[in-house]
Amino acid sequence: MYWRRRVMKTDHAATFGRSIQRFFQDYLPQLRGMSIHTIRSYRDAMILFLTFVSDETNRPVERLDVRDLDRDCVMRFLKNLEEVRDNTIATRNARLAALHTFTRFLCAESPENLATLQAVLAIPFKRGGREVPIDYFESSEMAALLQAIDRSTHSGERDYVLFAVLFNTGARVQEVLNLRVSDVRLESPCQVRLHGKGNKVRMCPIWSGTADLMREHLQRMATSDAGDLTEAFVFRNQRGGQLTRFGVRYRLKKHLAVCASNTPSLKNKQLHPHSLRHSTAIHLLKAGVDFATISQWLGHASLNTTMRYARADIDLKRAALAQVFPETLGAPSGGHLGMQDANLSDWLRKL
Secondary structure (H helix, E strand, O other): OHHHHHHHHHHHHHHHHHHHHHHHHHHHHHHOOOOHHHHHHHHHHHHHHHHHHHHHHOOOHHHOOHHHOOHHHHHHHHHHHHHOOOOOHHHHHHHHHHHHHHHHHHHHHOHHHHHHHHHHHOOOOOOOOOOOOOOOOOHHHHHHHHHOOOOOOHHHHHHHHHHHHHHHHOOOHHHHHOOEHHHEEOOOOOEEEEEOHHHOEEEEEOOHHHHHHHHHHHHHHHHHOOOOOOOOEOOEOOOOOEOOHHHHHHHHHHHHHHHOOOOHHHOOOOOOHHHHHHHHHHHHHHOOOOHHHHHHHHOOOOHHHHHHHHHOOHHHHHHHHHOOOHHHOOOOOOOOOOOOOOOHHHHHHHO
């Protein structure tokens, strides 16, 4: 009897593993037509969830099965994201969206667990998340970051070029990491070809100084690698593979720790690789570039996404305030608003 139970449990785990494989290899790219960026986001959410369940049940990931995906477990996972990992409500909802999509897929794969899976789908998205202030690099802070990088090493030289390109283009980190040598044009007009969300391709100009840095970087690559570099990734790790987003976060954190001692303003900021993209947008806005151009530059699907930067920069708010004559702003009227003969409802409407 013990042997039969053990075999049945192993079969459940194997079935669950095959379902995950079909979800990522067939369902998302083929049936749903999702972009590689969305698939990677779903992959990250799945890794976090499986790791959480594995730690909670004290079982390895390969021993988990579809019955571990229940409402209570997902609720504990979402709570862990907010309280332990300190994720925002937006991130929490993004992880839940990935689990919802996977659960809908499982409804057809495992109809015998339909009631349990429907309970997971009933978990609502959380409302009430306040907009997190945008932290970005001021010009002096960006200069301090680049100066803190030791360019005498191979990794330091690569990091210097990487952060310069990120700041110049305002591209998403993965867009820059996906750059291949064939995507870079170093003759006038200098530009890079970026592959963004929804498989959209856009051209982004680069400064002559950035082009010189990339030219030197590619020349060093050609010296160390005698093969054809046309389709090689521009930014590679020490093993010659593509640099990852986690690697970029680690390298940025390392360099920030060096320059923070000489730049006190960096200590109170929560900076990450995406902050470089925010920095580009706000500096373009300060330079007087219109929102439509910035939206195209950054590859935003909606102009509303770009408008959030207008609310983020205090200098723009000061400039707007300076255009208003102080004398035209009358003091707010004070005094007491009596109820007189009005009823309570009418009095409240007059407040």
